[in-house]
Amino acid sequence: MAEKVTIATVARHARVSRQTVSNVLNAPHIVRQETRQRVEDAINALGYRANQAARQMRTGRSRLIAARIDPTRDGINGSVLDRFLHGLTETADAAGYRVLLYTATDDDREIATYGDLLGTYELDAFVLVGTKYGDPRTEWLADRDVPFVTFGRPWDALDAHPWVDVDGAAGTAQATRRLLDAGHRRIAFIGWPVGSGVGDDRRAGWRDALHAAGVDPTGLHRETEDGIAEGERLMRDLLVAVAPSAVVCASDSLALGALQAIRGVDPPVSVIGFDDTPVAAAVGLTSVSQPLGEAAARCVDLLTGVLDGDHETPTPVLLQPSLALRHTA
């Protein structure tokens, strides 16, 4: 029905040239106030919107940010991503960017996807969630000067790129201190195998908090892959071996397993999880809560910093988690 409104339509309507309209949009300060007003009125009257494809062709920028959506592993921690993505979409929107989703089953495919997205859509930047030692993805992106931020700090000292992370150690330390304050001394920890950056970090928080309180953590921790069943198994093991009065877990999945293992144990063992997932809220599990909306917002801040101006590498951001108190601790 209504035919396409281009910059030329607006120009005609406001009786100026196309370039003047373009200036109103991209460099308003160089246009006389009165003219600018006339153009803006025309834009509103006609409902004009700059065509992104045409703009992109000339400028080479797409105002598109890519983020990965995972195949929801055990479904519990997937919801962390869920909330992060929502925050990302919201903040990116406010900054004039849009979020494009992609998936990949492994690193190689993910890197192939990068090439595809960059080549065909000319994406402006990537947001990577989670990083590991020697991550090939960050290396690939850095080599090609593709702007990106990671949610999760780089665990290799060598590569320095913008990142946002939540201080996991501070979270587990806070959890541990709360248990210490409640009078607990035999506070165990169930975490992930040594060698994963995130896992080691979370364990360190627990260990340091115990040390600071003069408690020896020896023998009080267990390691395993993530999962409810694993958490339950290790908790049973701990109960037999060291009879802890409380346990801090590296994830809500592990904590849920632990909860099942202690069912019926008296006196009740306190449990604290990590991530404050909906499951934790549902079953009343006290859990370390990451400020995901804030993290997403800072990711966008860092990216827009790189994209819209300063060439200096922006300062990384380390956010503090909080403790969502419920009835398990």
Add this chain to the structure above:
Amino acid sequence: MAEKVTIATVARHARVSRQTVSNVLNAPHIVRQETRQRVEDAINALGYRANQAARQMRTGRSRLIAARIDPTRDGINGSVLDRFLHGLTETADAAGYRVLLYTATDDDREIATYGDLLGTYELDAFVLVGTKYGDPRTEWLADRDVPFVTFGRPWDALDAHPWVDVDGAAGTAQATRRLLDAGHRRIAFIGWPVGSGVGDDRRAGWRDALHAAGVDPTGLHRETEDGIAEGERLMRDLLVAVAPSAVVCASDSLALGALQAIRGVDPPVSVIGFDDTPVAAAVGLTSVSQPLGEAAARCVDLLTGVLDGDHETPTPVLLQPSLALRHTA
């Protein structure tokens, strides 16, 4: 470093014209086999990828599909969206489309966002999750001939658009029959207030299954807004009023509440939830499971049908849910 590879670069390399390269990409059958091979070799050798912005400018199609990501309400049912989005991304990818995220706090803003996305990004289609009676969004889109699919059937008879849905009534009926088969007769239902399409549908499945078995459902159901606390409250009410031996719930949130209400009740009351959320899996709640990946795939099928060809309105798809059996029923 390597300068941009355009269709002209490929053309030069394969010693043909730009148009021939374009034909190899978009209409291979009109190019002679030998020439086609030469062009394809050049494409691979140079790592050429068609620039989407330029293509879009000419064709007016962006190969972009928009999907909304919600502000994870109570967090439990949010994970349904999570899984759906992942499926959507995966299938869209295979069909040559990409998924763009957007958010909105209410219908008006959502519609404003449609205008924005269509105007600036020339989106090809929208996927709406969830629909209600007299949904203004579908009306707006239909009025402007914007292709869209809803995951959730239209509850107004009047508007006919492509949709994919899961047969909620079949799900609750299946749950109810399982309970009947296990010997239960006093099977209650906790659902949402009359007037929501989805809620009425799920209740109907339970009622019909009872009728079919010759059981009178009178007095056995309760209605409320969604939520764990509400589920618990209504379950307590039911226990006092009619002492059911089993209950079917319209959501996992309600079912979780019910589970808390029956803690310690003997003999144990069977509970079945709806949506098979991670929480259900975690606490061992039997729940009606929606085939979300399949639903997402069918949404993409319907859209590509509309976008890439046939002008007829495609047939809606109604998928059958299954029962994820766990230890609560």
Add this chain to the structure above:
DNA sequence: TCCAGAAACTTGAACGATCCAATCCTGCCT
């Protein structure tokens, strides 16, 4: 051998924005 008709390929224009360089005002100073 020649030509019609089809098939294969090439050329010029256009999509809608921005960039660049040239031109036009306008006010101000001499």
Add this chain to the structure above:
DNA sequence: AGGCAGGATTGGATCGTTCAAGTTTCTGGA
């Protein structure tokens, strides 16, 4: 009154692709 500086405005070229129309090559039948 004339000239000049500076900002505001203008027209033309351009990004990479596809469409439309044109040209060349091939094929087969008389």
